[in-house]
Amino acid sequence: MMRKNNLYTLLLILSITLYHARAQSEALTSSPYSLYGLGVINQTSIGKFNGLGYSGIGTKSVYDLNNLNPATYALISQNSFLYDIGVTGEINNYSNKTTSENKSIVNFSNLAFGFRIAENFGGGISLVPYSDVGYSILGVNTNIEGSTQTFESNITGIGGLSDIRLNLGYAFNDRFRIGMNASFLFGNIEENESFTYIATTFESTEKTNYNGARIGFGMQWDILDNITVGATAQLPMSLNGQLKRSVIKNLYGSEINVEDEKTDNVADFKLPLELGFGLSLKPIEQITLSADYKKNFWSNTNQTENIGTYTDQDIYAFGLEYVKNPSGHKYNQRIRYRLGYNYDNGYLNIANKKVEGYNITAGIGIPTSRGTHSMINLSYSYGSKGILQNVLVKENYHLISLNLSLEDLWFVKRKVN
Numbered sequence: 001m002m003r004k005n006n007l008y009t010l011l012l013i014l015s016i017t018l019y020h021a022r023a024q025s026e027a028l029t030s031s032p033y034s035l036y037g038l039g040v041i042n043q044t045s046i047g048k049f050n051g052l053g054y055s056g057i058g059t060k061s062v063y064d065l066n067n068l069n070p071a072t073y074a075l076i077s078q079n080s081f082l083y084d085i086g087v088t089g090e091i092n093n094y095s096n097k098t099t100s101e102n103k104s105i106v107n108f109s110n111l112a113f114g115f116r117i118a119e120n121f122g123g124g125i126s127l128v129p130y131s132d133v134g135y136s137i138l139g140v141n142t143n144i145e146g147s148t149q150t151f152e153s154n155i156t157g158i159g160g161l162s163d164i165r166l167n168l169g170y171a172f173n174d175r176f177r178i179g180m181n182a183s184f185l186f187g188n189i190e191e192n193e194s195f196t197y198i199a200t201t202f203e204s205t206e207k208t209n210y211n212g213a214r215i216g217f218g219m220q221w222d223i224l225d226n227i228t229v230g231a232t233a234q235l236p237m238s239l240n241g242q243l244k245r246s247v248i249k250n251l252y253g254s255e256i257n258v259e260d261e262k263t264d265n266v267a268d269f270k271l272p273l274e275l276g277f278g279l280s281l282k283p284i285e286q287i288t289l290s291a292d293y294k295k296n297f298w299s300n301t302n303q304t305e306n307i308g309t310y311t312d313q314d315i316y317a318f319g320l321e322y323v324k325n326p327s328g329h330k331y332n333q334r335i336r337y338r339l340g341y342n343y344d345n346g347y348l349n350i351a352n353k354k355v356e357g358y359n360i361t362a363g364i365g366i367p368t369s370r371g372t373h374s375m376i377n378l379s380y381s382y383g384s385k386g387i388l389q390n391v392l393v394k395e396n397y398h399l400i401s402l403n404l405s406l407e408d409l410w411f412v413k414r415k416v417n
Contacts, residue, residue, distance in 0.1 A: 036305050036348055038210070038239075038269060039133035039160050039189065043315070043344065043359075046110050046126065047084045047405040051363015051379035052319025053340025055292040057278025058220065058230035063373035063407060065112050067126050068292075069218040069230050069278070070179030073169030076114050076122035080373075084112040084126075086403040093396045107132070109401060120171040130163040133189050154194055161187035161210060161239075169218075179218040185239060186211040201250040208266060212239040216274075226283070232276040236300070238268035270301035286324060292317040298347045311354065313347035323365075336365030338379070357385030357395075368406075377403040 046067045049056040056068040065084045066072040076082060086109035093102050107129070114124025135157045162185070169179040190207040216234040223229060243266045276294040283289065294317075298310040319340040325333040340361035346354040363379030381399040 051338035055317035073122040074171035234274035241266040308350035338363035
């Protein structure tokens with residue numbers, strides 16, 4: 001008989017509400033680097049992996065949803081139904097050679113669930129932000145054509161893309177498993193430019209909608225009982241773009257449509273081939289070490305920005321988890337402690353400088369009961385991106401992630417004494 005749990009239903013409703021709030025938010029990020037391309041591409045993960053430097057391609061995950069490698073879905077236990085619901089809070093500091101600024105924001109981070117489909121076969125669905133946009137450029141001076149006069153404009157951008165993904169994993173035996181994922185990316189980026197000249201105000205709005213499908217693959221192999229290797233691949237694809245533009249003029253308080261909303265096709269945005277390799281090792285029963293390497297071939301997309309170009313990206317991630325006794329009778333023996341480090345050499349080259357960054361992470365996994373493997377995962381990350389040179393901005397940030405990683409047991413017959 002399936003056990004009904006009203007708490008999980010409420011959490012599911014809450015997560016959908018949080019995602020809707022994200023979609024309606026006026027600023028999903030405040031990073032100045034979200035000005036380029038599709039915005040700031042999300043590098044965070046799901047559940048415990050946020051505390052492990054976002055590593056986990058080679059990590060076996062029986063009771064944790066692992067969005068880094070679809071092959072791990074083959075390990076979901078019979079009768080287990082896994083949920084993961086997450087939110088993040090971020091505090092940012094931006095500085096250039098003359099000024100600095102602080103901003104903070106709270107965001108939906110993920111909704112995911114997974115379950116056993118058949119023997120050795122598991123699956124699940126996840127919804128995560130793929131990219132976030134939220135920038136402001138104030139006081140841009142532009143010359144009036146044919147004149148020495150100038151006008152000052154303000155430019156803002158909001159929006160981002162979401163990734164809804166189907167994950168499937170199959171185990172050939174106890175040591176080798178493969179996986180596949182199918183993603184649908186969708187969302188929009190809106191840019192608004194406004195300026196005033198004498199008694200006339202102009203406001204131009206451009207909203208670009210993107211959508212497209214993508215396929216990926218994964219595998220894991222337990223070389224030994226305490227050593228697992230993994231690999232992933234995300235195939236290149238093109239996102240279809242459609243632009244809607246409108247221009248409004250306000251003259252002495254009277255609004256005039258200079259250009260009604262007009263729809264145009266825009267150039268597709270290309271996503272690169274992405275390859276990943278991971279290793280996990282348990283030197284002793286209490287400790288798990290993980291290490292990942294990812295290579296994203298952005299230069300093969302042959303795309304450029306106004307002041308930069310896309311270049312191949314390398315990401316290195318490392319994690320350590322300690323638990324004294326995962327099945328211990330004492331509560332403090334089952335608490336999990338995590339550390340991690342992530343280095344990203346960047347995919348955007350501006351003024352001959354790559355926008356690189358790093359993260360130092362720490363996390364804790366707090367079990368909720370002995371009857372299931374449900375856990376509250378809390379993680380903290382300190383990160384930095386960019387440099388104080390030329391037109392670049394240095395961005396330092398503190399990121400706190402809260403994930404409710406829950407297990408429900410389905411189709412379990414109650415025992416009656």
